[in-house]
Every structure is written in C-alpha cells, then in structure tokens.
Amino acid sequence: MARTDHRNPTVAGLRPRSKLVHGGIRRSSFDETCEALYQTSGYVYGSAEEAEFAFANDGTRHVYSRFRNPTTAMFEDRLAEYEGAAWAYATASGMAAVHGAVMSALRAGDRVVAPRSLFISCYWIVKELCPRFGVEAVFVDGTDLAAWEEALSKPAKVVFLETPSNPGLEVVDLQAVCDLAHKAGAVVVADNAFATPVLQRPMEFGADVVIYSATKHIDGQGRCLGGVILAKDGKYGSEVIHPFLRHTGPTIAPFNAWLLLKSMETLELRVQAQSASALQVAQFLEGHPKVAQVLYPTLASHPQHDLARRQMTGGGTMLSVFLKGGKQEAFATLNGLRMVMISNNLGDSKSLITHPATTTHSKLSDEEKATARIEPGLLRLSVGLEDPQDIIEDLDRALAEA
Ligand SMILES: *Cc1c(COP(=O)(O)O)cnc(C)c1O
Numbered sequence: 001m002a003r004t005d006h007r008n009p010t011v012a013g014l015r016p017r018s019k020l021v022h023g024g025i026r027r028s029s030f031d032e033t034c035e036a037l038y039q040t041s042g043y044v045y046g047s048a049e050e051a052e053f054a055f056a057n058d059g060t061r062h063v064y065s066r067f068r069n070p071t072t073a074m075f076e077d078r079l080a081e082y083e084g085a086a087w088a089y090a091t092a093s094g095m096a097a098v099h100g101a102v103m104s105a106l107r108a109g110d111r112v113v114a115p116r117s118l119f120i121s122c123y124w125i126v127k128e129l130c131p132r133f134g135v136e137a138v139f140v141d142g143t144d145l146a147a148w149e150e151a152l153s154k155p156a157k158v159v160f161l162e163t164p165s166n167p168g169l170e171v172v173d174l175q176a177v178c179d180l181a182h183k184a185g186a187v188v189v190a191d192n193a194f195a196t197p198v199l200q201r202p203m204e205f206g207a208d209v210v211i212y213s214a215t216k217h218i219d220g221q222g223r224c225l226g227g228v229i230l231a232k233d234g235k236y237g238s239e240v241i242h243p244f245l246r247h248t249g250p251t252i253a254p255f256n257a258w259l260l261l262k263s264m265e266t267l268e269l270r271v272q273a274q275s276a277s278a279l280q281v282a283q284f285l286e287g288h289p290k291v292a293q294v295l296y297p298t299l300a301s302h303p304q305h306d307l308a309r310r311q312m313t314g315g316g317t318m319l320s321v322f323l324k325g326g327k328q329e330a331f332a333t334l335n336g337l338r339m340v341m342i343s344n345n346l347g348d349s350k351s352l353i354t355h356p357a358t359t360t361h362s363k364l365s366d367e368e369k370a371t372a373r374i375e376p377g378l379l380r381l382s383v384g385l386e387d388p389q390d391i392i393e394d395l396d397r398a399l400a401e402a
Pocket residue numbers: 093094095096098119121122162166191193194212213214215216225226227
C-alpha cells in the first residue's frame with residue numbers, strides 16, 4: 001500500500017472548506033508550511049536530453065511560465081478542487097478569462113447567445129468583438145425561458161451568461177438554459193463572479209465552463225487583478241481552451257496567483273459573512289422611505305427569488321438599490337457616506353458603493369441603459385466584512401441627509 005505523502009497530502013474526501021486551505025499544495029524539498037512563490041519565468045534542464053524529453057512529453061514538467069508555473073498551478077488546482085472542475089487556468093484578469101473561454105470556442109459562421117444583462121466588458125465581447133470575426137451574436141432577456149428556447153432553436157456554439165448579473169441581479173435558470181444550449185450544440189460558459197463558488201456551482205446545473213474575475217471575491221481584499229477559467233471536462237480544457245491561452249498569453253503573474261492562492265483559505269468564511277450581512281442590509285433598505293426598490297436574489301421581493309433559492313445557497317454580497325430621488329439623491333447619498341467607500345470595484349472586504357449610470361455603465365446608449373435598468377437612481381452596493389450594523393447606520397445617515 002502506498003504511504004501517505006505527509007508533505008503533500010491528498011484533499012480527496014475532505015470537506016470543501018478544508019480543501020480551500022490544503023488543496024493543490026506542492027511543497028518543495030524545503031518543507032515550507034506556507035505555499036511557495038515561484039517567481040520565475042522559465043526553468044532549466046539538467047541536459048539537452050532532458051529538455052528534449054520535456055518538450056516531447058508535454059505537461060511532464062514545467063518549461064515556461066506562460067504555459068504553467070508551480071505557484072499558479074497550486075491556485076488553479078485549489079479552485080478546481082473546490083469547484084469540482086477537472087481543469088483550470090488562471091488569467092491576468094477576469095476579462096482575459098471571459099475572452100479566452102468565449103473566443104477559444106468560436107469560428108467564423110458560429111452563433112453565440114447571451115442575455116442582455118451582462119457586465120459591460122462581457123457585453124462588449126459578445127456584441128462588438130464576436131461579430132468582427134464573423135460570429136453572429138444573439139441577445140435574449142435572460143429571465144425569459146421562451147426567448148432562450150427560440151434563440152436556441154437553431155444551432156449555436158456558445159452560450160455565455162452571468163447569474164446573478166452585474167448589476168441587474170437577474171437570475172438565469174441554469175438547468176433549463178444548459179439543457180436548451182446542449183440540444184443546440186453549444187457549450188455553456190457561466191460567469192460566476194457575483195455568486196462565487198461558495199454560493200453557486202454552475203457545473204452542477206450543466207455549465208461546461210465557469211469563469212471568475214478573481215479580482216472580486218477570490219482576492220476580496222483589493223490587492224490584485226486575476227481571473228480563472230474552469231472546465232468540467234478536462235479534455236475540453238486542455239484541447240480547446242489551453243492552446244488558445246498558451247499561444248495568446250493572458251497568463252497571470254506568479255505573485256498575483258500566490259495572493260489569490262492564499263485568499264482562497266478565507267474565501268468561504270468571507271463570502272458567507274458578507275452574504276449574511278448583505279441580506280440584513282437589503283432588508284433594512286427595503287423598508288426605507290427613500291428607496292423605491294431593492295434587488296437582492298433571495299429576498300421575497302426579487303422577481304426570481306424561488307429560482308435563486310434553488311440554485312444558490314445564499315443571496316451573495318451584492319445588492320442593487322433604486323432610490324426614488326434619481327441622480328441627485330444618489331450622488332448626495334454617496335457623498336454623505338462615512339464608512340462605505342465610493343468605488344467601482346466589488347466583492348471586497350470593505351463595503352463599496354457605485355453609481356453605475358455615471359461610471360461602470362456610462363458608455364451604454366440610453367436605450368441599452370433602459371433595458372438593463374441602469375437608472376439615474378440606481379446604486380450598486382457591495383457589502384463587506386464590517387459589522388453589518390455599522391453599514392446600516394452609515395446608509396441610514398447618508399439617506400437621511402441626502
Ligand atoms: C468584474 C467583472 C468581470 C471582469 O473582471 P476583471 O477582473 O475586472 O477583468 C467580469 N464579469 C463580471 C460579472 C464582473 O463583475
């Protein structure tokens with residue numbers, strides 16, 4: 001019987017939270033406790049024959065950090081273990097992950113189907129970039145199954161979706177859309193940035209590829225950009241996605257991968273605490289006289305709360321707040337906050353608030369803003385790790401003074 005390798009123990013059979021602490025580890029001969037940072041672009045060989053062997057037997061060892069790096073591989077393996085994916089590749093940003101996952105699957109003449117409610121750069125990739133290369137982009141109302149059914153009644157190559165979406169918090173029925181997509185011959189690429197792997201596992205509902213902006217909750221402490229592409233099928237990852245990434249080079253820096261690897265240890269604790277606080281904040285805001293509507297996936301007032309509760313184990317850290325007073329009141333509220341910071345980032349340990357219409361979504365046309373409900377009174381709030389009572393008091397005071 002093989003002896004347990006106590007330096008690099010297997011995490012199979014451990015519970016998810018334990019996998020976040022021990023998954024993917026590759027200890028060196030120095031027996032370090034903390035994961036090592038391999039700050040190297042290349043690798044050396046003991047002989048010409050060794051180099052020849054390495055190139056002839058792809059994947060047997062590290063040859064260049066655009067292809068693989070030991071620190072990056074620890075991060076990729078840790079997240080893949082947690083997500084239940086067979087394959088993972090870390091990228092320099094979330095958008096590099098979206099680009100790689102979508103474009104690696106497409107050829108001229110293909111169709112891509114996506115909901116209208118998407119993060120602005122994701123929308124740009126589908127709407128602007130895909131058609132430049134002869135790919136037809138079809139947009140649907142992501143909450144309307146009949147619209148999905150119609151769009152997927154013809155063959156398609158990729159379905160790209162976000163659920164919940166940024167910042168509309170629209171929830172897409174993962175199981176139903178994945179079934180329709182597969183019948184149409186499409187791979188489903190799910191951007192799980194808002195839900196995080198802690199609260200939603202799109203692959204369990206049929207998604208083939210999951211991507212993250214690791215900049216958001218995975219780092220969660222505002223330190224670096226990063227992204228990840230995960231594939232359910234290892235062959236699809238290594239044969240379709242990997243060649244595209246290997247030759248186009250959206251690789252993450254080892255130092256950023258190391259930060260993200262260490263952040264994984266606290267991911268579940270942070271996201272669960274932030275999600276619990278977000279629900280409290282959403283409940284407070286819902287009753288506020290200056291608030292027209294609060295969108296939070298698991299609140300009974302969310303139009304798809306049943307679906308959200310079926311596919312998510314918590315509502316997440318993000319909420320959309322529609323103020324009655326429009327832009328002026330929205331700005332006055334932001335300017336009156338003392339602890340919650342004005343920022344366009346999200347998923348941070350610090351609570352962050354955004355006015356999407358004038359920042360993240362300012363480039364949309366008026367019509368596009370209207371369909372995505374980027375209204376003048378909309379605020380997007382990312383709930384952090386502070387005491388929820390302080391977040392509520394800060395908002396209460398700022399709203400009262402606005
Ligand atoms: C932020 C974000 C991205 C892009 O991630 P970056 O790390 O900023 O490149 C993609 N999708 C969603 C849903 C996001 O919120």
